[in-house]
Amino acid sequence: TVNGERMMESLHDTCKWGTGTRWGPGPNDTGMCRLTLTDSDKSVRDWFKAEMEGLGCKVSIDAMGNMFAVRPGQSAGAPTAMGSHLDTQPTGGRYDGILGVHAAVEAMRVVVENGVQTKYPLAVINWTNEEGARFPKSLHGSSVWAGTLPLDKALALTDVADPTLIAGEELARIGYAGEMECSAKANPLAAHFELHIEQGPVLPENKQRIGVVAGGQGYKWYTITIRGRDSHAGTTPFAYRADPMLLAAFFLTRAHEIARTHSGLVTTGIFHAHPGSINTIPNNVSFSLDFRHVSDAGVAAIDKDIKAMAKELETQGDKYKCAIEFEPLFDAPAVQFHPACRDAIRTAAEGSLAAAEVRDIISGAGHDSCATNLHCPTGMIFIPCKDGLSHNPEEYSTPEDCVLGAQVLLDAALLFDQG
Amino acid sequence: TVNGERMMESLHDTCKWGTGTRWGPGPNDTGMCRLTLTDSDKSVRDWFKAEMEGLGCKVSIDAMGNMFAVRPGQSAGAPTAMGSHLDTQPTGGRYDGILGVHAAVEAMRVVVENGVQTKYPLAVINWTNEEGARFPKSLHGSSVWAGTLPLDKALALTDVADPTLIAGEELARIGYAGEMECSAKANPLAAHFELHIEQGPVLPENKQRIGVVAGGQGYKWYTITIRGRDSHAGTTPFAYRADPMLLAAFFLTRAHEIARTHSGLVTTGIFHAHPGSINTIPNNVSFSLDFRHVSDAGVAAIDKDIKAMAKELETQGDKYKCAIEFEPLFDAPAVQFHPACRDAIRTAAEGSLAAAEVRDIISGAGHDSCATNLHCPTGMIFIPCKDGLSHNPEEYSTPEDCVLGAQVLLDAALLFDQG
Ligand SMILES: NC(=O)NCCC(=O)O
Ligand SMILES: NC(=O)NCCC(=O)O
Numbered sequence: 001t002v003n004g005e006r007m008m009e010s011l012h013d014t015c016k017w018g019t020g021t022r023w024g025p026g027p028n029d030t031g032m033c034r035l036t037l038t039d040s041d042k043s044v045r046d047w048f049k050a051e052m053e054g055l056g057c058k059v060s061i062d063a064m065g066n067m068f069a070v071r072p073g074q075s076a077g078a079p080t081a082m083g084s085h086l087d088t089q090p091t092g093g094r095y096d097g098i099l100g101v102h103a104a105v106e107a108m109r110v111v112v113e114n115g116v117q118t119k120y121p122l123a124v125i126n127w128t129n130e131e132g133a134r135f136p137k138s139l140h141g142s143s144v145w146a147g148t149l150p151l152d153k154a155l156a157l158t159d160v161a162d163p164t165l166i167a168g169e170e171l172a173r174i175g176y177a178g179e180m181e182c183s184a185k186a187n188p189l190a191a192h193f194e195l196h197i198e199q200g201p202v203l204p205e206n207k208q209r210i211g212v213v214a215g216g217q218g219y220k221w222y223t224i225t226i227r228g229r230d231s232h233a234g235t236t237p238f239a240y241r242a243d244p245m246l247l248a249a250f251f252l253t254r255a256h257e258i259a260r261t262h263s264g265l266v267t268t269g270i271f272h273a274h275p276g277s278i279n280t281i282p283n284n285v286s287f288s289l290d291f292r293h294v295s296d297a298g299v300a301a302i303d304k305d306i307k308a309m310a311k312e313l314e315t316q317g318d319k320y321k322c323a324i325e326f327e328p329l330f331d332a333p334a335v336q337f338h339p340a341c342r343d344a345i346r347t348a349a350e351g352s353l354a355a356a357e358v359r360d361i362i363s364g365a366g367h368d369s370c371a372t373n374l375h376c377p378t379g380m381i382f383i384p385c386k387d388g389l390s391h392n393p394e395e396y397s398t399p400e401d402c403v404l405g406a407q408v409l410l411d412a413a414l415l416f417d418q419g
Numbered sequence: 420t421v422n423g424e425r426m427m428e429s430l431h432d433t434c435k436w437g438t439g440t441r442w443g444p445g446p447n448d449t450g451m452c453r454l455t456l457t458d459s460d461k462s463v464r465d466w467f468k469a470e471m472e473g474l475g476c477k478v479s480i481d482a483m484g485n486m487f488a489v490r491p492g493q494s495a496g497a498p499t500a501m502g503s504h505l506d507t508q509p510t511g512g513r514y515d516g517i518l519g520v521h522a523a524v525e526a527m528r529v530v531v532e533n534g535v536q537t538k539y540p541l542a543v544i545n546w547t548n549e550e551g552a553r554f555p556k557s558l559h560g561s562s563v564w565a566g567t568l569p570l571d572k573a574l575a576l577t578d579v580a581d582p583t584l585i586a587g588e589e590l591a592r593i594g595y596a597g598e599m600e601c602s603a604k605a606n607p608l609a610a611h612f613e614l615h616i617e618q619g620p621v622l623p624e625n626k627q628r629i630g631v632v633a634g635g636q637g638y639k640w641y642t643i644t645i646r647g648r649d650s651h652a653g654t655t656p657f658a659y660r661a662d663p664m665l666l667a668a669f670f671l672t673r674a675h676e677i678a679r680t681h682s683g684l685v686t687t688g689i690f691h692a693h694p695g696s697i698n699t700i701p702n703n704v705s706f707s708l709d710f711r712h713v714s715d716a717g718v719a720a721i722d723k724d725i726k727a728m729a730k731e732l733e734t735q736g737d738k739y740k741c742a743i744e745f746e747p748l749f750d751a752p753a754v755q756f757h758p759a760c761r762d763a764i765r766t767a768a769e770g771s772l773a774a775a776e777v778r779d780i781i782s783g784a785g786h787d788s789c790a791t792n793l794h795c796p797t798g799m800i801f802i803p804c805k806d807g808l809s810h811n812p813e814e815y816s817t818p819e820d821c822v823l824g825a826q827v828l829l830d831a832a833l834l835f836d837q838g
Pocket of ligand 1: 651
């Protein structure tokens, strides 16, 4: 069984790389800001490599910087993998992704320690840029592996805060542009299991401890640019304005209504106004749009309604009009995870808990597992986090829940290997 | 009389310092980006100083970098001044402020050339940071001179795009932190005349050529900060959000309604979202708010209604709420210019034009003249600009109108001196 103390210690210890906002007095009362492909990401990657090599694993790095630590099994073949990510949001916490990797590392420690002979190889994976917070595609490394994103496009992405910084160059700079081909064909997996915090309110509200993830919401990301006409704030009557800021305000309130009508979600996290002067109506504004729905049909309906709304807004204004452009950034279809993995997870969970403490659940967030699911049986385990709060420095799960999740991860992976 | 070709040549020639966006193929078909206290501002200041010294003027620089070029009169005493500003918006044009200084320089050339003996000294002034585009107070230099803004506060202002850059340090860096006290008491003026483009649609729509400015709108600037709770875009139900971006959108649409109801104006030109990640609901957003009304009572009414609206918005949201903060940046009361100056301008204008081509007009924008008006008789002359467009690279006035305006400026200043 999993050594909980050892796991939590290594989790918190490695949070010295990329420590974020402090929110309380305790030694671990800080969030994380470990944006992908930064120096702090390099440091934690170096730790991961050394740790896994110390456990006798072979660590291979692919062209996207995805890291695969593999321990041989009795037979050769594709490994059963446990994976997640070590990058975080700019105001992220200590659990999103990080827990999944540390639980997998701990599972591997237990396997090595006990000389467990798996039928097939066992792997721990650290996927590159799951968050999409710095380079604006989530599941960035796993999507290239899955073949839904071409490598050249993935490497050409630019930093949302500084467009002179390019993903491929940053990857090379930190020394993690690997030689292995990034592809499910060249580097196949037999299965992918991932432990993650729920990041939402369902488990805590229902006082349940393990979620067997049935699937994930679909979502789409755009950059919206509204082009108007820069003019004087004091002398330009409303009727003479093409004010992209005002149109953006209408756009955002209307998009919110549309998502609500469809029981979906919509969020704008990035917003820029140009040229950025108090007494000049902006020439243009651009902002991110993230919308989600549990079904692909729901995502498509929101997409259609938002585009129709934008067309309608474009015709508003008096003498001058704005133009609204949609630049697609990322498109993640809804996902159903594999029955064999779900079964293995439920069996493993019910080995540690009463059935009533385990529930089937839908993921609101995207995960690398959504990408691996296209090529191999995939399953996810959720544990509760406090108030469902995530992408926030105060994100928190109890050590008990983290350790329980790690145990379920280990047990499910071994069940699958044996099955 | 004014030498129009010489004036327009020196205007366009000095636009090589801080050239902005190109909008047409011609040599002068570019806008300006000469933000205050930048290297390009230093270059044009150096030109101004050399040009005025070449005309035999004494150039004094005060602690705000305001530049006073003075030619003695028959009697000592406070000079009759012609002034405006050489700084521009980031997407500004070649006329806003620039024309006013070049017309004054040309007027001084004519006076010198013809050996005109004025009763009192005659001055040309270049005021610092009229625009407020880089350091967020408009009429920055003239307000300190007028005593409505303390010098230390004025020098402590930080750059809207990079808060590590401080106005006082930038002023010293470019070598224009002068030794003269910046104050109307230490350095009084007998009068201040300013030629400016209208920047609005009244003159061009009425096919009139000279506006005798009766007064100016009042306006107020704030930085509004809305604080929410950073959380996950995909897993946080609407009812669990405190989304400052959505609240900002409601705020902006409601502020627009309020300004419209009061026949005022409102504009947001700067907008920042933190931390700026596509799939994180922002922790906070901050934006500029500029609102205006022809009367102080109107400005106060808009202010009151916007604050009440903000209070109401704060109580919205379900489980979590946002807080809305107002940081006052700048407050410019409505202005009535001096009858003696208005009379001088009308007499001068009717010397060149039929009375029907001259109109009384209200300024939508603030001007350094609004500050000088607190201490000395002040008057402003407007000429039309194309489509009323300003704070835009395509801002344009015909050479004929520029030259006419300069002639009226010169004639009005001499009338006042003789009067
Ligand atoms: N789990 C997680 O936070 N993923 C980031 C991708 C997304 O759902 O936006
Ligand atoms: N004339 C002019 O553009 N002044 C800038 C100050 C203002 O915002 O009105």
